[in-house]
Amino acid sequence: MSTPAGADQFRQAFREEANEILLDLEATLLELNERRDDVELVGRAFRSLHTIKGSGAMFGFDDLAGFTHNLENAFDEVRSGRLAVTADLVDLTLTALDHIRVLLEDSQQGDVAGRERLLERLRSMIAAPSELLMETSVASLVEPAMATACPETRAWKIHFAPGPELMRRGSDPLQLVRELAEMGELESTCSIASLPPLPELDPERCYIAWDCMLRAPTSLDAIRDVFIFVEDCCELSIEPHEKTAVESDLTALALQVKRDKCGGRRHYDAPDSASSIRVAAAKLDQFVNLVGELVTVQARLGELAARRDDPEISAVAEEVDRLASALRETSMNVRMMPIRSTFEKFRRLVHDLAGDLGKDVELTIEGADTELDKTVIDQLSDPLMHLIRNSMDHGIGSPEDRIASGKPALGTIHLAARYSGARVLISVSDDGRGIDADAVRARAVERGLIDPDDQLNESELNALIFQPGFSTSKQVTDVSGRGVGMDVVRRNIDKLRGSIDVASQAGKGTTVTLRLPLTLAIIDGLLVTVGDAYFVLPLATTLECIEMSRNQIDSAHGQRLISVRGDAVPYIRLREHFNLTAPLPAFEQVMLVETEDGRYGLVFDRVLGNCQTMIKSLGRVYRHVQTVSGATILGNGTVALILDPNRLVLECIHAIRPRGHPPLSEKVLQEGNCRK
Numbered sequence: 001m002s003t004p005a006g007a008d009q010f011r012q013a014f015r016e017e018a019n020e021i022l023l024d025l026e027a028t029l030l031e032l033n034e035r036r037d038d039v040e041l042v043g044r045a046f047r048s049l050h051t052i053k054g055s056g057a058m059f060g061f062d063d064l065a066g067f068t069h070n071l072e073n074a075f076d077e078v079r080s081g082r083l084a085v086t087a088d089l090v091d092l093t094l095t096a097l098d099h100i101r102v103l104l105e106d107s108q109q110g111d112v113a114g115r116e117r118l119l120e121r122l123r124s125m126i127a128a129p130s131e132l133l134m135e136t137s138v139a140s141l142v143e144p145a146m147a148t149a150c151p152e153t154r155a156w157k158i159h160f161a162p163g164p165e166l167m168r169r170g171s172d173p174l175q176l177v178r179e180l181a182e183m184g185e186l187e188s189t190c191s192i193a194s195l196p197p198l199p200e201l202d203p204e205r206c207y208i209a210w211d212c213m214l215r216a217p218t219s220l221d222a223i224r225d226v227f228i229f230v231e232d233c234c235e236l237s238i239e240p241h242e243k244t245a246v247e248s249d250l251t252a253l254a255l256q257v258k259r260d261k262c263g264g265r266r267h268y269d270a271p272d273s274a275s276s277i278r279v280a281a282a283k284l285d286q287f288v289n290l291v292g293e294l295v296t297v298q299a300r301l302g303e304l305a306a307r308r309d310d311p312e313i314s315a316v317a318e319e320v321d322r323l324a325s326a327l328r329e330t331s332m333n334v335r336m337m338p339i340r341s342t343f344e345k346f347r348r349l350v351h352d353l354a355g356d357l358g359k360d361v362e363l364t365i366e367g368a369d370t371e372l373d374k375t376v377i378d379q380l381s382d383p384l385m386h387l388i389r390n391s392m393d394h395g396i397g398s399p400e401d402r403i404a405s406g407k408p409a410l411g412t413i414h415l416a417a418r419y420s421g422a423r424v425l426i427s428v429s430d431d432g433r434g435i436d437a438d439a440v441r442a443r444a445v446e447r448g449l450i451d452p453d454d455q456l457n458e459s460e461l462n463a464l465i466f467q468p469g470f471s472t473s474k475q476v477t478d479v480s481g482r483g484v485g486m487d488v489v490r491r492n493i494d495k496l497r498g499s500i501d502v503a504s505q506a507g508k509g510t511t512v513t514l515r516l517p518l519t520l521a522i523i524d525g526l527l528v529t530v531g532d533a534y535f536v537l538p539l540a541t542t543l544e545c546i547e548m549s550r551n552q553i554d555s556a557h558g559q560r561l562i563s564v565r566g567d568a569v570p571y572i573r574l575r576e577h578f579n580l581t582a583p584l585p586a587f588e589q590v591m592l593v594e595t596e597d598g599r600y601g602l603v604f605d606r607v608l609g610n611c612q613t614m615i616k617s618l619g620r621v622y623r624h625v626q627t628v629s630g631a632t633i634l635g636n637g638t639v640a641l642i643l644d645p646n647r648l649v650l651e652c653i654h655a656i657r658p659r660g661h662p663p664l665s666e667k668v669l670q671e672g673n674c675r676k
Helices: 008-034 039-058 062-080 087-105 112-126 130-136 138-149 173-183 220-226 243-261 281-308 311-335 340-344 346-357 374-378 381-395 399-404 437-446 458-466 486-495 550-555 645-656 664-671
Strands: 154-162 185-191 209-216 234-240 336-338 361-366 371-373 411-420 423-430 499-505 509-517 522-530 533-538 542-549 561-564 567-573 587-595 598-604 606-614 628-633 639-643
Touching: 008 039, 008 087, 008 340, 008 346, 039 062, 039 173, 039 220, 062 087, 062 112, 087 112, 087 346, 154 173, 154 220, 173 185, 173 209, 173 220, 220 234, 281 311, 281 374, 281 606, 311 336, 311 606, 336 340, 336 374, 340 346, 346 361, 346 381, 371 374, 381 411, 381 423, 381 486, 381 509, 437 458, 458 486, 458 499, 486 499, 486 509, 522 587, 522 598, 522 639, 533 606, 542 550, 542 561, 567 587, 567 645, 587 606, 587 645, 598 645
Parallel strands: 361 411, 533 639, 567 598
Antiparallel strands: 154 209, 154 234, 185 209, 336 371, 411 423, 423 509, 499 509, 522 533, 522 606, 542 587, 561 567, 587 598, 628 639
């Protein structure tokens, strides 16, 4: 079938959908490798392969469809009990999925010789003697489970009427009918009732509708998978022919619900499933940027209304403010996505690394439905990959070593996500050896990062592993040992305006926690001033604001400390840190902020109030300015810098504290200054 003009966008949509199916299929196969007698997993894998094959042929990916057809046949053999689920079959199928991804990117390319080797291995598995296959054969589990996953032959009434856009999207309605025929015995009747007079006929539209009777050992879920890519642009109804099939339909529905809970890719029965659309990320980013511009204009309108003192203009300004706020919230919600897909793809990484390293490791996941800004999720893959590789290579030992130390041979890596105020905490934990503090210290002294006499606490010692080129590994492997990886994690998390915590216990394991903002596009903050300069402090890190008089400053005898309910809290004066010359007010304001290094105060002149601002990048010229995470434009056209309290405190600590000396809160008692 030739591809209609303009169908490239639909082929791209197929690629994206197929990649999602492949990701779900990978997770299914890895789960099946652990539970080889689970017929539901077998059925899910078969349906995924069938969907990729049929849709691939429909969109012109003939090589992909032909290759996938062989995999589908293999899992059909598994469903029928003639082929067992083995580790070799799972590994071979995973390798085949990598080849399918290559064919998805370019249907004319791919390693043809490699494809033939894969198919030859697959044929040899299917042709293996039956006595070797029955050890874990699904055939032994046909009763009663197979009755649900592969029902007896049933009759289904199917009505299929292509919509006006179906063929324009590159879909072939006849191919869909052929796929139904492959499932069993099909009787079909064509209706041309919608056929218009010849002068009104659109050659790119299908006016034929099909009413079919399908008799096949299949389920409602499997039939709907045939129409998975066209369900939103056609009339489709699927009903059991027998009245007694209600009970079977309830069973199929229960299976679908269970499938969804296990991370299924589609939710067919959701009322709004057909109303979702795909939007290019670039268009979404442009939309959010335009909303940001609108927010800026709205702020200017608000200031203008306040100066004019005109009730009519004020009413319009308030209405625009309400609409802009609602639009801003909507645009942010559109960008929010669950982190499930990012977590799930690491199952394959753990599986492959376990085989390469000769270790037995499982990946467990918690909080996969936690939502983050898509921009944050897109930049999380590399840091999480490095952390998992590090845990696999350094943290978790071989099965023999684990048994010798009293642990089970099976190691565990746990990925978890949860909300914490305006931030999301993502942790990577392992039950391995933990960080060897002595080895880290020795390596740091050897590299000149610390002095032999330096006294470091656990947090400072663990932070050394994020230094560029730092590694305690005695040999270089394909996985790690070159000292690259952990510094990449630190650098990428810094770009996301996040922070990293490391907790480790010798012999018990290590947990690395990433603290990330929910979104990179907007920030809730406090607008403050120092003279004529404007700054925004992130609301997520602020604790409370207190006044500081000149008498309090003088009574401290030059020490940058303020008493807060009996506790001495060190502070940083923004006018000194940024070299601002402005008249001192009678009372300065101290905002207490919670940072990675404890509680500190930031001193400024005035608090103008809460603000919700769209963050703008400062550009490459200012990429080395770590204390400022971005900027925003206020309603009066003034630029306000968005401060990063963690970086600000850290910069001051490094400015006055040599390696191994006390933290800022103690050192400041002696120095009385934290300005560079």
